Amino acid sequence: GVFAHLEMLEAQAHKAAVKQEEREQREEKLARLKARVQELRVQRDELQAKVDLQQKGQLGKEGVVSDPAQPSPRAVLEWKIKSVKATLQIFYLTGISGKLTKRGVCFCISTAYEGTYLDSYYLDLLTKPEEVQIHRHSIPIFIPLEQIATKYLQTDIRRFLAVLSDHLNAYAGRRYQADQLQEHFSDQIEGTLQRNSLCNLLVFNYNVSKKSKTFPFNARLLYGDLCCSLPTEVVVSCTPDAPTSLTATAAAHSDAFRRVALHKAFRSFGSAEENVD
Amino acid sequence: MDETVAEYIRRTVLKIPRDEIKTMLEKWGFLSETQLQTVNFHQIKENISLEVVQLCEENSADIKQAAVLDIIYNHTYPNKRMWSVYQMNKRGEEMEVFDLTDFKKKFKRRLRSALKNVTINFREYEDNAIWIRIAWGTPYTKPNQYKTSYAVYHSQTPYVFISASVLKSNLPLLCQALVVASNYRDICEMELRSHSLNSLKDIVFKRYSQNFQTYCPRPLQESNVAPESADPRIVQESRNEKERIQRVNREVFGDGPQPKLEFAQYKV
Numbered sequence: 001g002v003f004a005h006l007e008m009l010e011a012q013a014h015k016a017a018v019k020q021e022e023r024e025q026r027e028e029k030l031a032r033l034k035a036r037v038q039e040l041r042v043q044r045d046e047l048q049a050k051v052d053l054q055q056k057g058q059l060g061k062e063g064v065v066s067d068p069a070q071p072s073p074r075a076v077l078e079w080k081i082k083s084v085k086a087t088l089q090i091f092y093l094t095g096i097s098g099k100l101t102k103r104g105v106c107f108c109i110s111t112a113y114e115g116t117y118l119d120s121y122y123l124d125l126l127t128k129p130e131e132v133q134i135h136r137h138s139i140p141i142f143i144p145l146e147q148i149a150t151k152y153l154q155t156d157i158r159r160f161l162a163v164l165s166d167h168l169n170a171y172a173g174r175r176y177q178a179d180q181l182q183e184h185f186s187d188q189i190e191g192t193l194q195r196n197s198l199c200n201l202l203v204f205n206y207n208v209s210k211k212s213k214t215f216p217f218n219a220r221l222l223y224g225d226l227c228c229s230l231p232t233e234v235v236v237s238c239t240p241d242a243p244t245s246l247t248a249t250a251a252a253h254s255d256a257f258r259r260v261a262l263h264k265a266f267r268s269f270g271s272a273e274e275n276v277d
Numbered sequence: 278m279d280e281t282v283a284e285y286i287r288r289t290v291l292k293i294p295r296d297e298i299k300t301m302l303e304k305w306g307f308l309s310e311t312q313l314q315t316v317n318f319h320q321i322k323e324n325i326s327l328e329v330v331q332l333c334e335e336n337s338a339d340i341k342q343a344a345v346l347d348i349i350y351n352h353t354y355p356n357k358r359m360w361s362v363y364q365m366n367k368r369g370e371e372m373e374v375f376d377l378t379d380f381k382k383k384f385k386r387r388l389r390s391a392l393k394n395v396t397i398n399f400r401e402y403e404d405n406a407i408w409i410r411i412a413w414g415t416p417y418t419k420p421n422q423y424k425t426s427y428a429v430y431h432s433q434t435p436y437v438f439i440s441a442s443v444l445k446s447n448l449p450l451l452c453q454a455l456v457v458a459s460n461y462r463d464i465c466e467m468e469l470r471s472h473s474l475n476s477l478k479d480i481v482f483k484r485y486s487q488n489f490q491t492y493c494p495r496p497l498q499e500s501n502v503a504p505e506s507a508d509p510r511i512v513q514e515s516r517n518e519k520e521r522i523q524r525v526n527r528e529v530f531g532d533g534p535q536p537k538l539e540f541a542q543y544k545v
Contacts, residue, residue, distance in 0.1 A: 097491075099490050099491055101490050106489050106490045106491065108489070108491050122487070122489035122491070124489060124490075136487060136489075137483075138483060138487060138489070140482075141434045141435075141436075141481075141482055141483070142373070142431075142432075142433040142434050192401075192403075194377050194378075194401075195405070196375040196376075196377065196405060196432040196433055197375070197405045197431055197432045197433040197434060198373065198375070198432075198433050200373075200374060200375075201374050201375065201376055203376075203377075203378070222374065224374075
């Protein structure tokens with residue numbers, strides 16, 4: 001009836017408003033952080049200038065550098081600790097960090113996908129004179145660690161870590177997308193997503209509206225490159241009894257799946273559907 | 278509904294602890310909410326099972342649905358069975374694209390080509406575990422639903438957890454089907470057996486939380502080491518040895534729950 005329709009429109013408007021607000025908050029936060037980065041850059045440049053001046057022995061010129069009293073050992077130590085912590089934080093944020101151990105190094109590979117931090121994986125290496133050995137690790141069994149190690153571990157450890165990190169990040173990204181899809185769009189998917197341990201093959205039937213009971217689209221996403229979190233092959237087809245008008249939509253969806261993250265593609269379908277309404 | 282199916286469902290329900298029957302039937306999803314509401318789950322199990330069978334009769338349950346209920350039961354109580362770990366070896370460096378539909382097709386085809394009288398059912402779980410239930414028959418008799426084997430396989434891993442039934446002669450068939458379906462080359466049994474399926478998985482998939490040296494340590498939980506004996510007058514013999522064992526355990530397996538050791542066998 002009319003009321004039901006009005007209620008639905010109201011709910012849609014509310015949802016859109018909430019999304020808008022979230023988006024604005026995110027943009028605000030991003031702007032703030034960018035401003036902070038600018039601030040820090042300016043600070044850094046100022047300090048760098050001071051250091052340069054000091055090194056050139058320009059002390060004594062008025063107003064350039066106020067010669068600070070000899071810093072106390074405690075102050076120096078505190079500064080060193082702060083500096084080291086900051087460096088470690090930076091390394092952690094780059095995704096690969098390591099710590100020397102008694103017999104080698106312990107690496108930590110952190111994964112993230114589009115701004116969300118995901119799991120960390122560890123690799124305890126023994127550095128012997130003849131070879132580098134993997135002592136222990138927490139890499140999932142379906143990641144081809146042995147293959148990667150055979151290729152690079154002995155000859156180019158940086159490459160080994162980079163390739164392993166690529167595999168882990170891509171896997172984490174694929175899994176995250178599949179989880180997001182299952183979590184936020186479960187009513188648009190028939191049953192549960194068919195996947196595998198590596199999340200490199202996803203098969204599911206879906207529709208674009210939340211209310212429908214039929215799932216006219218079938219998607220098969222193959223991630224042929226294990227270091228990539230976007231599919232290499234996408235096939236979107238319509239079920240035999242689906243109207244022919246949907247074939248064009250299927251092609252558009254197929255293109256979207258190839259270009260953007262899975263859950264984002266679904267979100268774009270949803271908003272397209274809302275616009276049509 | 279087939280009488281054997283009815284009897285099978287009745288016996289399966291009887292195995293379930295009374296307080297869990299409703300939850301398990303809900304997980305099963307074969308009987309509707311309204312149907313379940315008509316059952317009094319507080320009466321004795323005998324009567325519950327009869328009422329459930331009656332409802333299954335209304336829905337014309339067949340052996341496939343009954344098998345699913347059996348899988349759910351075994352998945353909830355895996356420790357009732359003895360599990361062995363098998364390891365498969367790969368052909369080469371091929372990229373693994375595991376297609377579930379393909380796996381199931383190949384498995385069924387391989388098994389049925391060797392033995393026509395088998396009931397095969399699959400059920401997938403969120404942790405990528407594929408539970409396979411096989412009821413064995415002979416070339417001349419129908420599958421015996423009470424003589425089942427279970428295989429649990431996580432895609433793209435080289436390990437399978439098998440709980441064979443009494444009919445050990447069918448094991449090679451099962452192993453062959455698994456190897457073919459999962460695109461591996463061969464399979465062999467590891468020296469790892471237990472009732473605790475989760476412990477086996479923990480060991481083989483290294484799911485226990487190991488302690489790695491890192492600059493950003495996770496906060497350690499308070500280790501609940503209760504004193505062995507409350508009486509301080511009792512001196513701990515070989516306390517050093519006990520502490521050493523605990524420390525090594527912690528280093529290797531971490532602070533989480535430890536895998537359960539049931540028995541250890543030494544081969545000389």
